[in-house]
Amino acid sequence: xxxxxxxxxxxxxxxxxxxxxxxxxxxxxxxxxxxxxxxxxxxxxxxxxxxxxxxxxxxxxxxxxxxxxxxxxxxxxxxxxxxxxxxxxxxxxxxxxxxxxxxxxxxxxxxxxxxxxxxxxxxxxxxxxxxxxxxxxxxxxxxxxxxxxxxxxxxxxxxxxxxxxxxxxxxxxxxxxxxxxxxxxxxxxxxxxxxxxxxxxxxxxxxxxxxxxxxxxxxxxxxxxxxxxxxxxxxxxxxxxxxxxxxxxxxxxxxxxxxxxxxxxxxxxxxxxxxxxxxxxxxxxxxxxxxxxxxxxxxxxxxxxxxxxxxxxxxxxxxxxxxxxxxxxxxxxxxxxxxxxxxxxxxxxxxx
Amino acid sequence: xxxxxxxxxxxxxxxxxxxxxxxxxxxxxxxxxxxxxxxxxxxxxxxxxxxxxxxxxxxxxxxxxxxxxxxxxxxxxxxxxxxxxxxxxxxxxxxxxxxxxxxxxxxxxxxxxxxxxxxxxxxxxxxxxxxxxxxxxxxxxxxxxxxxxxxxxxxxxxxxxxxxxxxxxxxxxxxxxxxxxxxxxxxxxxxxxxxxxxxxxxxxxxxxxxxxxxxxxxxxxxxxxxxxxxxxxxxxxxxxxxxxxxxxxxxxxxxxxxxxxxxxxxxxxxxxxxxxxxxxxxxxxxxxxxxxxxxxxxxxx
Amino acid sequence: xxxxxxxxxxxxxxxxxxxxxxxxxxxxxxxxxxxxxxxxxxxxxxxxxxxxxxxxxxxxxxxxxxxxxxxxxxxxxxxxxxxxxxxxxxxxxxxxxxxxxxxxxxxxxxxxxxxxxxxxxxxxxxxxxxxxxxxxxxxxxxxxxxxxxxxxxxxxxxxxxxxxxxxxxxxxxxxxxxxxxxxxxxxxxxxxxxxxxxxxxxxxxxxxxxxxxxxxxxxxxxxxxxxxxxxxxxxxxxxxxxxxxxxxxxxxxxxxxxxxxxx
Numbered sequence: 001x002x003x004x005x006x007x008x009x010x011x012x013x014x015x016x017x018x019x020x021x022x023x024x025x026x027x028x029x030x031x032x033x034x035x036x037x038x039x040x041x042x043x044x045x046x047x048x049x050x051x052x053x054x055x056x057x058x059x060x061x062x063x064x065x066x067x068x069x070x071x072x073x074x075x076x077x078x079x080x081x082x083x084x085x086x087x088x089x090x091x092x093x094x095x096x097x098x099x100x101x102x103x104x105x106x107x108x109x110x111x112x113x114x115x116x117x118x119x120x121x122x123x124x125x126x127x128x129x130x131x132x133x134x135x136x137x138x139x140x141x142x143x144x145x146x147x148x149x150x151x152x153x154x155x156x157x158x159x160x161x162x163x164x165x166x167x168x169x170x171x172x173x174x175x176x177x178x179x180x181x182x183x184x185x186x187x188x189x190x191x192x193x194x195x196x197x198x199x200x201x202x203x204x205x206x207x208x209x210x211x212x213x214x215x216x217x218x219x220x221x222x223x224x225x226x227x228x229x230x231x232x233x234x235x236x237x238x239x240x241x242x243x244x245x246x247x248x249x250x251x252x253x254x255x256x257x258x259x260x261x262x263x264x265x266x267x268x269x270x271x272x273x274x275x276x277x278x279x280x281x282x283x284x285x286x287x288x289x290x291x292x293x294x295x296x297x298x299x300x301x302x303x304x305x306x307x308x309x310x311x312x313x314x315x316x317x318x319x320x321x322x323x324x325x326x327x328x329x330x331x332x333x334x335x336x337x338x339x340x341x342x343x344x345x346x347x348x349x350x351x352x
Numbered sequence: 353x354x355x356x357x358x359x360x361x362x363x364x365x366x367x368x369x370x371x372x373x374x375x376x377x378x379x380x381x382x383x384x385x386x387x388x389x390x391x392x393x394x395x396x397x398x399x400x401x402x403x404x405x406x407x408x409x410x411x412x413x414x415x416x417x418x419x420x421x422x423x424x425x426x427x428x429x430x431x432x433x434x435x436x437x438x439x440x441x442x443x444x445x446x447x448x449x450x451x452x453x454x455x456x457x458x459x460x461x462x463x464x465x466x467x468x469x470x471x472x473x474x475x476x477x478x479x480x481x482x483x484x485x486x487x488x489x490x491x492x493x494x495x496x497x498x499x500x501x502x503x504x505x506x507x508x509x510x511x512x513x514x515x516x517x518x519x520x521x522x523x524x525x526x527x528x529x530x531x532x533x534x535x536x537x538x539x540x541x542x543x544x545x546x547x548x549x550x551x552x553x554x555x556x557x558x559x560x561x562x563x564x565x566x567x568x569x570x571x572x573x574x575x576x577x578x579x580x581x582x583x584x585x586x587x588x589x590x591x592x593x594x595x596x597x598x599x600x601x602x603x604x605x606x607x608x609x610x611x612x613x614x615x616x617x618x619x620x621x622x623x624x625x626x627x628x629x630x631x632x633x634x635x636x637x638x639x640x641x642x643x644x645x646x647x648x649x650x651x652x653x
Numbered sequence: 654x655x656x657x658x659x660x661x662x663x664x665x666x667x668x669x670x671x672x673x674x675x676x677x678x679x680x681x682x683x684x685x686x687x688x689x690x691x692x693x694x695x696x697x698x699x700x701x702x703x704x705x706x707x708x709x710x711x712x713x714x715x716x717x718x719x720x721x722x723x724x725x726x727x728x729x730x731x732x733x734x735x736x737x738x739x740x741x742x743x744x745x746x747x748x749x750x751x752x753x754x755x756x757x758x759x760x761x762x763x764x765x766x767x768x769x770x771x772x773x774x775x776x777x778x779x780x781x782x783x784x785x786x787x788x789x790x791x792x793x794x795x796x797x798x799x800x801x802x803x804x805x806x807x808x809x810x811x812x813x814x815x816x817x818x819x820x821x822x823x824x825x826x827x828x829x830x831x832x833x834x835x836x837x838x839x840x841x842x843x844x845x846x847x848x849x850x851x852x853x854x855x856x857x858x859x860x861x862x863x864x865x866x867x868x869x870x871x872x873x874x875x876x877x878x879x880x881x882x883x884x885x886x887x888x889x890x891x892x893x894x895x896x897x898x899x900x901x902x903x904x905x906x907x908x909x910x911x912x913x914x915x916x
Contacts, residue, residue, distance in 0.1 A: 189699035190865065190906060190910055191905065191906065193911070194908075194911070197911075219913050222913045222914045223912075223914045246915055247915070260839060260843060261913075265872060270850075273844050273847065342913060
């Protein structure tokens with residue numbers, strides 16, 4: 001086995017957020033390793049805790065949010081207790097983020113060239129002249145022309161897709177080791193989305209950073225991710241390589257997410273829906289919280305939180321169904337058909 | 353022993369719950385109740401209004417009754433704040449003065465709200481030429497030197513309570529109109545207005561049933577914050593002799609009357625001045641807290 | 654029930670508006686299509702394509718410069734008296750994208766759902782109106798017990814249900830759904846789409862489903878129109894568009910849909 005180049009690690013992290021309504025346990029024991037050149041896709045619905053995980057990697061928890069236990073390691077140094085001052089040395093320099101709305105990263109009153117140069121000057125401590133050259137180079141890398149007009153233009157002159165490219169340039173200006181993408185394409189058109197994904201893949205090959213790609217769209221994430229982690233109610237319920245998630249899913253929530261992909265569903269039938277809604281994590285009950293919505297719940301699911309069972313060296317599932325004492329269940333028929341189609345696509349490499 | 357690994361049949365999910373949040377006004381009330389400053393202001397205002405309403409029953413003496421035997425007497429058990437230069441009980445005059453101040457303040461603000469609302473609403477909703485005309489009118493009224501024109505109007509109309517309402521009301525509606533206009537201009541693009549229109553609602557229906565309730569919180573705050581100005585304006589006009597006719601007690605008049613006695617009987621001016629200051633302060637603080645309490649953005653979703 | 658007259662007939666509709674002093678935007682360029690009764694017509698395009706503008710033009714919220722839009726035999730693009738507008742407004746209703754701004758935050762659900770009845774059936778007794786509201790709430794999957802709650806107390810999906818209920822109170826013939834599910838979570842999107850499909854059966858509705866999500870549009874629509882920068886490039890039935898597109902742009906749109914990639 002090659003020695004893994006682990007850039008960052010989250011170890012059994014718990015995050016609580018104090019709100020008027022009570023203390024929300026947003027993240028309840030998550031562990032992930034981030035390797036250079038590899039992308040982890042994080043899939044979950046709203047309220048699953050995936051955004052909190054992203055923000056905590058930048059020290060950007062909201063007011064009232066705090067890490068209650070667990071560790072975050074960057075280059076083997078624990079950083080979960082970092083002060084804001086210490087975070088400033090990491091944020092935007094070693095760890096960068098792209099947001100769903102690129103305007104979260106861009107100053108509407110500054111030209112894009114100046115913003116880029118400024119970011120480079122601050123993170124790499126070079127002269128403005130040198131920074132300007134690098135900025136133009138970055139613009140070219142993200143697909144914009146490296147011309148003086150572009151340099152002196154403002155964000156509002158661009159469409160959403162182009163702004164996202166500029167935001168990506170900003171994020172990469174410091175040559176980060178870890179890049180977090182929080183639903184960067186959700187607000188974009190399909191064709192723009194495809195271009196941005198292509199761009200990120202290309203840049204990862206060049207810069208070699210580890211990427212955490214957060215989304216709710218499994219199909220989208222499959223294009224980029226080497227591994228996929230499925231999050232529900234603040235915990236990872238399944239974590240495997242992309243192939244394993246689609247071809248050998250084990251957790252009922254993963255089955256539900258896969259069944260819900262519209263593309264595979266026949267027109268003459270009702271769309272697959274998961275009954276109910278994600279739980280509010282204030283004083284959550286014990287156990288696997290998806291069992292309240294699942295057809296495959298076991299008695300023990302309501303009493304004890306399932307540990308991770310290893311299905312393969314790269315595939316772990318937090319589900320009591322994997323316990324040898326559990327009855328064997330089969331996944332829904334439609335999902336089995338879907339998997340068959342995917343397998344034959346894989347083998348024949350034909351387009352459907 | 354129960355096998356823990358048995359499949360449990362899925363219970364039907366209870367119907368989608370609804371998160372209860374209250375009505376904006378109920379919530380605002382709760383917030384205000386908890387805030388000591390807002391609460392104090394509310395209590396003070398309540399005291400003022402009750403005094404104003406029940407003045408004849410509360411005041412120990414007739415405010416106009418002259419007891420010439422004891423002019424400018426110091427505070428005593430019979431006259432808690434002493435008597436003025438005509439022997440009239442100061443406390444009673446202050447209480448009746450509250451009547452004038454409160455009625456002018458509330459009355460003129462009511463007129464301001466009505467004129468300001470309709471002008472702002474029509475300008476914002478109709479847009480185009482009508483907006484330009486009304487905005488122009490707003491500009492004119494906003495540029496009047498307030499007090500000077502109030503004085504001029506009173507000269508023309510003659511002193512008296514009703515004319516005071518009119519003068520103050522007619523001159524200060526511009527600020528309210530501007531705020532309402534701005535709000536309406538952004539509200540009219542909201543989709544619920546489109547939805548109503550598509551349903552066949554008339555412009556009038558949309559303006560009164562949809563836009564008005566959304567503008568109401570601002571109107572309340574504006575009125576509350578306009579009251580201090582009205583109180584001070586009334587006092588100023590009365591000070592200048594342009595307010596209510598003597599001998600009706602009015603705070604402004606009393607300050608004027610107390611001027612010669614600043615050194616010999618300062619309590620006369622101080623008592624009046626402090627009462628006026630507290631009233632203005634109470635309304636200002638309440639208005640400020642109300643603005644925060646009624647702000648829809650601060651109400652969680 | 655098979656009419657030969659199409660329910661909606663759009664002919665040569667063009668619309669442009671001034672974006673700035675010197676810049677005219679041609680939002681719709683000579684668009685023509687028709688919708689049969691009981692049909693769900695999907696209008697798919699990217700942002701700036703003009704699909705929402707088309708919806709708004711049919712809803713009479715914006716006015717095209719040229720062309721004709723007919724609901725059965727009645728022409729919609731003409732000046733109407735207020736009575737005529739009142740009559741024709743019963744037949745076409747719209748569901749908007751943003752569930753938050755589509756409902757008046759100061760109104761209760763009951764008030765929102767009574768409004769269409771007040772405007773068109775004012776003479777009905779109060780009790781009957783309220784009963785109609787309760788029935789409708791159940792039909793769209795809302796608990797009638799919540800009728801006196803304010804709109805902001807509901808979730809996004811529930812608010813869309815309220816919008817749908819409001820639109821259906823007067824039994825319109827045509828329902829325009831303008832990106833009605835885009836702002837919702839994926840699992841809620843499916844619930845709303847299922848609801849719309851079942852309501853089509855129950856109420857014998859025709860629908861225009863405007864969206865940029867081609868998979869969803871393919872699922873729900875009978876026929877699809879693809880629009881790009883104001884031009885209607887291709888119309889065919891849903892399976893044909895999705896599996897055998899003719900126009901290059903349609904092909905590129907389909908190609909861009911993320912497909913499951915297992916490397």
